[in-house]
Amino acid sequence: MTKTRTYVLAAGGTGGHMVPAAALAAELTARGHRVALISDDRGVRFPGLFEDVETHVLPAGRLGGGPLGWFKAASKMMAGRAMAKKLYRDLSPSCVIGFGGYPALPALLAAFSRRVPTIVHEQNAVLGRVNRLVAGRVNAIATSYGEVERLKSGWQAKTHLTGNPVREDVLALRDRPYPMLEEDGIFRVLVTGGSQGASVLSKVVPDGLALLPPHFRRRMQVTHQARIEDIDAVRAKYLAHEIPAQIATYLPDLPEHLAWAHIVIARAGASTIAELTAAGRPAILVPLPSATDDHQTVNAREITNAGGARTIAQPSFTAAELAKQIQKLGLETVGLQNAAERAKSCGRPHAARDLADLVESIGTPAAGNRPASPQTEAETASKEFAA
Template identity: 55%
Template sequence: MSSVSRHYVLAAGGTGGHLIPAFALAAELHQRGHHVALITDERGAAIPGKPDYLTSHVLPPGRIAGKNPIGWLKGARGIWQGRSMALRLFDSFQPSAVVGFGGYPAMPTMLAARSAGLPIVLHEQNAVLGRVNRYFAGKVDAIATSCEEVDLLDSKYADKVTLVGNPVRADVLTLRDQPFPEFAEDSLFRILVTGGSQGARVLSQVVPDGLAMLPPTLRSRLQVIQQCRAEDIEAVRQRYAVHGIPAELATYFEDMAERLAGAHLFVGRSGASTIAELTAVGRPAILIPLPYAMDDHQSANAREIVAAGGARVIRQPAITTENADKYRGDRRNALLREQADLLQKMAKDVCLQIEAIAKNPQTLANAAHAAWNCGYPKAASDLADLVESFGASPIMDVIRMEKTSPATGGKALARERAQ
């Protein structure tokens, strides 16, 4: 740990999956006496949880997508404008290094850092290297990963890679040393259901019905906390009332760490931050990966915790969307029937998987311990160590860091950078 105060810039795309680990790293660097600035887009600037001392700079994301040449031109112009704005920030802030967390809004900052000759560290939260991080992988000083196995990360970059894990919020990390909630054959069975920052409609459609299929002795002990979309919440409330299952519903829970602390089982998506929090705290899960996630990264995210025995996966068919509304007549009716059948099958799968994992207290406790063993509680500290190893203060001749990867158990990283 350095005793010299430096400046660092963090660049993160506008979703919680990118911003939450950026906030955690910012807190660690701030605690070490450094000054940190965040570059994101308008959506990212609105993500809850940003520390008060972390100044945000909003840049145009400049995403180039689709087949419309006009959209390409607008995206390219946004990237160029963002790059120019980032360079002006670098001139005034004088960062020692730039840390990119992926997402299209990070691209202009990464281009500016390359142009300015600044050291760059990438952090990949998912088990599949994201597209922006993939583009810059060969152009940066270091790549920090959250998983032992990262798809689409070229082996030729192995000497740049350090496994650190995915940093989580401090209030979640404090739960790691607390015991798993008491669970006996006659105790309450608390289930936490969330679908990411915007909720997931499929969970509102299948979880209440799946829980209603549980054996009466288990169903009578249920206590459900579920995040829903605003447009779904009343229908979900009625569903639980019909089934006679106590449920607390909301579109957003500010005290999510407290809810996670009391939960015996999690049901939801397998985004990177969700997996990081489940493994940091040690909570068993029924995971339903988002089938439309880019490069199917949510399925990849679930691999390690499932292989360890800490979670089970239910696949969501692509038909379980509102795409039937795009059609009329017989075609629409056929899609609606097919969707209803698939949702019913998913509900049955939810029932079977929950019954299997909660059939006795020891099974659930074993799954919780398996999830806990997959966690990286020092992720923020290890990532900060890696970041500090680049971009030394002018009064320091060499920064050297030697660290053993928590997963490989013997691969040491040594970095030297002379100023």
């Protein structure tokens, strides 16, 4: 039996970082370990994920904005690092695991200075900015895709494909059959733009669904997550097209909506792709064009190449194109079931288990009681914040 240890998870406050961190926290806790979370104000208040986990907020600036912006960011990072070092003296963590986002950086810098083993987990198919900053110094890199762009060849030896952990209630959908689409049954569509919604989906999707063949449009039922400022316009569009639709800014029961959805229309964020492939649901994906390094387009490649999704670049995302791609994906039972199976083939259902195994193999007891020399700490700071 593995001896109980303490692990610190450090993540930015968006769903893409917090969801896999929460899944790992649940797995490590189930194994009898103590888990603490370091994040920003958004992360520690993220609904439904970390109610029973010890949480800490550290200052962390965003790198950018010219010399003055870099100076302010560095000042916040170093303050956050100092707080994390003090925290580690009390927690004595066996390992610090970073999930990306700027709030993870001071936690990792503190771990380097105290010689605590470190791991970063990359959710996207492009190595993120913070993970690139620290990748050369961590003990291991966990990835969600077999191919990850901007991952240097020199880091391959310490890179491990684990997949992107998802919530247990989403993972449970893997054992449920794809919902049968009866000849005259309800055709259920789920539209979600992630935790912040997506205005472009609200503008295009109702009109695109209205262009589908009449026998589908008449029996369609839509659940649409939208921004609060878009709700009235979206509702008016669905009413005009006589398409029944449930519209909400937040779907706390998203896994249940995913369970009965015949098709999903969504952005291509890391958690969205992980959930689609875990559950096995066909999708129309519209990558966010402003995503750093266009990582959502890269995220969508694997499931699209497998035949489980169709990807439409946002500049080409029109009502007519949406209707065309939905019909190419398949509007008959066999076509949709095939797409669902192909989506499921891209899933990595044991991601939380495999990531926890990696964490336990890297972490060591009482690792937090080995402070680095002052010279090493100064070198760490200068390397991470060099212009």
